[in-house]
Amino acid sequence: MTHNGSHNSSLVLGLDIGHTQICATLAEIDSRNQINIHSVGTSVTAGMQRGKVADMEQLVKSIRRAVSRAERESHGAALQTIVNVTGQCISAQSCEGVYKSMEASGQISSDDKLKVLKKARLLVQKPQAKILHFLPIHYRVDENVYTRDPVGVFGKLLEVQALAVLCEENHLTEIIQAVQGAGLEVGGIGLNVLATAEVLLTKEERQSGAVLVDFGGGNLQMAYFKEGVLQNCRIVPVGAEQITRDIAYCLKVDLPEAERLKVVFGSASAVGIAESERVEVMAGAEEPREIFRRYLCLIIEARVDELLKKMQQEISEFKIPDTEPPVLVLTGGGVLLKGMSERIRATFPYPCREGLPDNVQPLIETQAYAPSLGLLLYATRHNIIRYQPRTSTHEIEKFMLKARTLIKDMF
Ligand SMILES: Nc1ncnc2c1ncn2[C@@H]1O[C@H](COP(=O)(O)OP(=O)(O)OP(=O)(O)O)[C@@H](O)[C@H]1O
Numbered sequence: 001m002t003h004n005g006s007h008n009s010s011l012v013l014g015l016d017i018g019h020t021q022i023c024a025t026l027a028e029i030d031s032r033n034q035i036n037i038h039s040v041g042t043s044v045t046a047g048m049q050r051g052k053v054a055d056m057e058q059l060v061k062s063i064r065r066a067v068s069r070a071e072r073e074s075h076g077a078a079l080q081t082i083v084n085v086t087g088q089c090i091s092a093q094s095c096e097g098v099y100k101s102m103e104a105s106g107q108i109s110s111d112d113k114l115k116v117l118k119k120a121r122l123l124v125q126k127p128q129a130k131i132l133h134f135l136p137i138h139y140r141v142d143e144n145v146y147t148r149d150p151v152g153v154f155g156k157l158l159e160v161q162a163l164a165v166l167c168e169e170n171h172l173t174e175i176i177q178a179v180q181g182a183g184l185e186v187g188g189i190g191l192n193v194l195a196t197a198e199v200l201l202t203k204e205e206r207q208s209g210a211v212l213v214d215f216g217g218g219n220l221q222m223a224y225f226k227e228g229v230l231q232n233c234r235i236v237p238v239g240a241e242q243i244t245r246d247i248a249y250c251l252k253v254d255l256p257e258a259e260r261l262k263v264v265f266g267s268a269s270a271v272g273i274a275e276s277e278r279v280e281v282m283a284g285a286e287e288p289r290e291i292f293r294r295y296l297c298l299i300i301e302a303r304v305d306e307l308l309k310k311m312q313q314e315i316s317e318f319k320i321p322d323t324e325p326p327v328l329v330l331t332g333g334g335v336l337l338k339g340m341s342e343r344i345r346a347t348f349p350y351p352c353r354e355g356l357p358d359n360v361q362p363l364i365e366t367q368a369y370a371p372s373l374g375l376l377l378y379a380t381r382h383n384i385i386r387y388q389p390r391t392s393t394h395e396i397e398k399f400m401l402k403a404r405t406l407i408k409d410m411f
């Protein structure tokens with residue numbers, strides 16, 4: 001996660017700029033660096049197209065709308081915002097570094113560790129892209145000792161295997177501009193699935209192996225965790241919105257009507273839908289007409305087949321050994337389609353569960369806020385934001401809220 005600016009906020013905001021909706025979670029950090037949620041707000045995303053900023057003004061307005069809703073409920077304003085990025089502008093690169101320790105003690109020092117990480121980082125290359133996260137996966141000392149932390153291990157030759165998550169520079173700049181344009185200060189930027197995993201995966205699952213699948217409106221995002229760390233991630237710009245577009249195209253209806261048909265009558269499979277069942281379709285000013293529900297579900301099924309194939313292809317890139325099946329954890333609005341999770345379960349030979357973990361007291365009621373809350377958890381756990389006594393910032397927060405109320409009136 002990249003970060004900039006000072007870290008003196010008590011009220012902080014997690015901002016999930018999704019393809020279809022923006023979710024904002026406003027929270028306070030207490031003296032134990034625990035997150036206490038104050039309020040949440042959402043808005044429909046405008047100004048984004050195919051994962052890129054297409055209309056800055058519209059995007060700024062929709063960010064403002066989500067944030068104002070959260071601020072209105074909590075009567076406070078965040079001094080810092082942690083925002084996510086996702087989409088085709090993200091890529092992941094594995095990299096390795098080697099460093100020969102010169103320590104007289106014969107033990108690997110923390111300086112050696114920093115140096116080997118630096119060497120590996122230097123090997124990451126992608127034009128016009130910035131490293132968003134640089135995550136060590138494991139270290140090796142003298143070609144045989146594998147460890148998560150090599151400091152103190154006896155040996156000379158230190159190697160690291162790491163994962164670099166990169167984001168196209170242009171996109172990063174535009175996201176920062178949009179957030180700043182909404183009157184917010186960017187305190188950090190993080191990969192969406194990494195943040196979401198903070199909320200949805202248990203420690204045990206990350207350890208023993210888990211694939212988080214975020215089936216969003218515009219993106220299919222997959223992240224593989226093992227031995228407590230992110231091993232790899234894949235993000236492809238396909239998602240549940242394509243199903244809506246297919247319905248709109250095939251039935252010649254507008255997108256809101258296609259969305260309604262999908263959510264109310266749709267199913268990921270046409271199997272079991274009675275031949276005679278009909279649904280009413282509204283097409284603009286025309287008289288409502290009836291279609292067979294089975295026809296609607298066949299349109300959906302065809303696209304779901306494609307999406308599942310893509311999901312399978314991408315997950316196979318993780319090269320997970322058959323002997324170590326991970327748990328598949330499903331999230332994102334796309335999974336809410338009737339029959340969708342059943343079809344995913346039938347596609348993969350893995351145990352599978354949806355959304356919030358059972359054995360963890362959830363901080364949020366719905367998984368829709370998992371990314372925005374996850375950004376805050378990630379940022380506190382990695383010291384990107386820290387607790388500051390509220391008294392020192394209270395007046396500034398009040399001022400920020402007032403200033404933003406003025407900005408809001410302009411939209
Ligand atoms: N009950 C439901 N039934 C079917 N589909 C649903 C349901 N609720 C939401 N969706 C679909 O989920 C999609 C939005 O999911 P989500 O909110 O996870 O996306 P996003 O976060 O905005 O996008 P992304 O993560 O791809 O950037 C939309 O296509 C919407 O139609």
Ligand SMILES: [Mg+2]
Nearest residue numbers: 018019216217
């Ligand atoms: Mg999303």
